[in-house]
Amino acid sequence: MTRQPARILIADDHELLRDMLVRRLNEEPDLAVVAAIGDADAAVREALDARPDLVLLDIDMPGVSVFEAVRRMREGLPEARVIFLSAYVQDGFISQALEVRASGYLTKGHKPEHLIACIRRVLRGGTCYSPEVERRLELGAGGVRLAQRPRSRLELLTARERQVLGYLAQGLSKKEIARLDGASVKTVDHHCQHIMEKLDLHDRVELARYAIREGLVAV
Amino acid sequence: MLFGPKEGREQAYEEAERGLAAELAAQPALATQAPELVALTERLGATERQAIAAALAGRQAEALDLLHSPEYMEQSRLLCAQADAQSQAVYARLNQRLREHGWSALAFFTVDSAILLFAVGLWWGLGVRLKRWRGVAEQELARRLSTEAQLRQSQKMEALGQMAAGVGHDFKNVLGAIQGYADLALRAAERGDLDRASLDGIRAAAEQGAAVTGALLAFSQKAGPEWAPVDLHALVAQTAELLRPMLPPGVELAFETRVPPEQCRVLGDRTQLQQALVNLAINAGEAMPEGGRVRIALEADDDPQRICLGVSDTGRGIAPEIRERIFEPFFTTKARGQGTGLGLAIVHAIAASHGARIDLSSTPGEGTRLRLCLARERPAPGAPEPPAAVETxxxxxxxxxxxxxxxxxxxxxxxxxxxxxxxxxxxxxxxxxxxxxxxxxxxxxxxxxxxxxxxxxxxxxxxxxxxxxxxxxxxxxxxxxxxxxxxxxxxxxxxxxxxxxxxxxxxxxxx
Missing domain, CATH: 3.40.50.2300 (Response regulator)
Structure with missing residues (x-):
């Protein structure tokens, strides 16, 4: 039995681009464009009517904010997946896309093949964020969010790892550190390995220089 | 008789005044009250001077906070209260002295009125003075804010105007190519042929147009600093295309790199770094009105953790006496109306926000080199090229x-x-x-x-x-x-x- 093609709604106010996307996506046997719209209000109405599996939305469109449009769509179509398209990589857009749990945020300018690959990944339950968007994301206590500020590699170390790094920088052996720390040599060994991995530094001299630079030990 | 002979009243008043002066001189506590008033006034004045200085430095919030601080309000209230108390004390002692001479208060109505008017006048005078100080501070604050906003806007418009000229030129070429190729493809279609080469040409022209808009968007979009790994090599290559039309005719632009591209990554705000580069290059170009060479270079620093983005020119150089001032906001050597004096100040602010060191070397008559030395970022994970055929x-x-x-x-x-x-x-x-x-x-x-x-x-x-x-x-x-x-x-x-x-x-x- 042939599987039904996935139903896609495209909303983009750039007519030339929208028509191109319709033609290109319809060439794929597993995809079918069920509606192509030029503004966000109509996109909500059409989505509730056509009930697509996936909605492709340009962020900068006339009408209601696209993020609000997604919220309205979700009231009647909770399972529909959403991919945003935008010429901009703006923090405000990214955080709103995360708030509405968008499956993708792609910057315009990629080849159509890239978009098609993303659509398929999202239809399988994955996500597809452009690398330049993904680099701005961080894991917070409440889930994935927009990075608040650039973070130092030192923040990757746990409190004990920082302590062990300080000892290493002072020239202590693993045995001495284990005695000071009240831990087994094996545990200290694990700490050392993890510190090196996290900091991407692979000898004691580099570690010592790093620790001094970060103020973990006095010179 | 309510009022006695005029001479008698004057005499009594003079006696009372003399007695009061002697009493004031004999009581140090009273004598110190006036200096306290002066000191309080001076403290208020100092706060207002601080507010004006903060406003001039662009810290308008701090200025307003100072003028509305609880200390300032309390000192104003104290000043009024002390002035009032002082006049009340003077009035009470004068009245007492007069009573001692056996005159009724009613008889000295004119004296009382004069003292009361004096106290009110003093109070009113201080109030007017405080109000005037505050008004001056607020006016100055508003004037400076407005001027700064206008200057920033004018610099932005100047840069955008120059860029629009360059982008317009590029777009004309792109659109001309698209129209030409489309025409060829249509003519071929009318003959029943498929002109693949023309279609490829349209696609190439569209890609060129996309590259131009990409550079323009990267320069213009702004929503606060956005930190991400930045490839300085790519940034310079892209910005060089924008810069060419912005430099005076006769100025040659060259880009050199002495560092492998993979070592040119820093952590920063791409838009801000691009703006710093544009400002440095425009500044260099303007130093050579008769023509010369602007060289943008990526160089290694003595500190292996840093990479330097340098812009040098073959212009007039910077006179030693103004080297200390070139990063000051609004400092310019150009004629009035020809420069905002914000270009290098913005570079300085961007360098500071990125923790970058600025190196300046200049020889009058030979040229200037300015370098921003930024901390390197290690190669990011998930770079586009995945490791080749390693174990899955x-x-x-x-x-x-x-x-x-x-x-x-x-x-x-x-x-x-x-x-x-x-x-x-x-x-x-x-x-x-x-x-x-x-x-x-x-x-x-x-x-x-x-x-x-x-x-x-x-x-x-x-x-x-x-x-x-x-x-x-x-x-x-x-x-x-x-x-x-x-x-x-x-x-x-x-x-x-x-x-x-x-x-x-x-x-x-x-x-």
Whole structure:
């Protein structure tokens, strides 16, 4: 039995681009464009009517904010997946896309093949964020969010790892550190390995220089 | 008789005044009240001077805070109260002295009125003075804010105007090419032919147009600093195209790099760095009205952790006496109306926000070189080129929130690993049992499936094929020590998604 093609709604106010996307996506046997719209209000109405599996939305469109449009769509179509398209990589857009749990945020300018690959990944339950968007994301206590500020590699170390790094920088052996720390040599060994991995530094001299630079030990 | 002879009143008043003066002189406490008033006035004046200075330095919020601070209000109230008390004291003592001479208060109505008017006048005078000071401070603040806004806007418009000219030129070429190729393709279609070359030409022209708009968007979009790894090599190459039409005719633009492109990554705000480069280059170009050479270079620094972005010119050089001032806002050597004096000030501010060092070397008559030396960023994980044909590794992701898990999987997958998301405890155990062959890493979120460290340790024994276990936990969680004891690599949140991907992509020692 042939599987039904996935139903896609495209909303983009750039007519030339929208028509191109319709033609290109319809060439794929597993995809079918069920509606192509030029503004966000109509996109909500059409989505509730056509009930697509996936909605492709340009962020900068006339009408209601696209993020609000997604919220309205979700009231009647909770399972529909959403991919945003935008010429901009703006923090405000990214955080709103995360708030509405968008499956993708792609910057315009990629080849159509890239978009098609993303659509398929999202239809399988994955996500597809452009690398330049993904680099701005961080894991917070409440889930994935927009990075608040650039973070130092030192923040990757746990409190004990920082302590062990300080000892290493002072020239202590693993045995001495284990005695000071009240831990087994094996545990200290694990700490050392993890510190090196996290900091991407692979000898004691580099570690010592790093620790001094970060103020973990006095010179 | 209510009023006695005029001479008698004058005489009594003069006697009372003399007595009061003697009494004031004899009482140091009274004599110190006037200096206190003066000191209080001076303190108020000092606060207002601070407010004006803050306003001139652009710290308008600080200025308004000073003028509305509880200390300032309290000092104003004290000044009025002391002035009032002083006049009351003088009035009371004068009245007492007059009474001692046997005159009724009513008889001295005119004297009382004069003293009262004096006190009111003093109070009113101080009030007017305070109001005037505050008005002057606020007027100056508003004037400076308005001037700064106008100057910033004029510089932005100047830069945009220059850029629009360059972009317009590029676009004319792109559109001309598209129209020409489209015409050719249509004529071929009318003959029943397919003109593939013309279609390729249209596509190439569109790509050129996209490159121009990409550079323009990158320059113009702004929503506060946005930190990300920046490839300085690519940034300079892209900006050079924008800069050419912005430089005076006769100025040659050259780009040199003495550092491999892969070592040219820094962490910063791409738009701000591009603006710094544009400002430096425009400044260099303007130093050579008769023509010359602007050279943009990426160079190694003495500090191996830094890379320097330098812009040099073959212009007039900077006179030693003004070197200290060139980064001051509004400092300019250009004629009135020809420069805002903000270009290098903006460079300075951007350098400061990036922790960059500025090197300046200049020889009058020979030229100037300005360098921004920025801290290097190590190559980011998940670079577009995945490692070539290495052993396939996979990562199992056990996240509490499936959406978070999917985003993690996407970032990890970009590093070349295959990923599998598990939704619940049974799914995790089943995936671990399947892991007997091949290399598998586990990314486990603390609290997944409502379990804790002890239960995970038990479950992990079911996965002998497991290579490494990365645990995501909240910073400071009490469970961290247990995970560490078990040999897990603990990552405390918040942390960049890209760091998780980097650690997994990097492989590492077995668990």
């Amino acid at each position: 590794r996979s990562a199992l992701i056990a996240a509490r929130d499936p959406y978070q898990g999917a985003l993690l999987a996407s970032a990890i997958g970009r590093g070349g690993l295959t990923t599998e998301l598990v939704a619940d405890w049974d799914g995790l155990l089943a995936a671990l049992r399947r892991s007997r062959e091949g290399r598998l890493d586990l990314v486990l979120e603390d609290g997944f499936a409502g379990r804790g460290p002890a239960e995970y340790a038990e479950a992990l024994r079911a996965g002998p094929g497991l290579d490494r276990v990365l645990v995501l936990a909240d910073r400071g969680s009490s469970a961290i020590a247990e995970y560490e004891e078990a040999g897990c690599l603990v990552l405390e949140r918040p942390l960049a998604l890209a760091e998780v991907a980097r650690l997994l992509a990097g492989g590492g020692a077995p668990r």
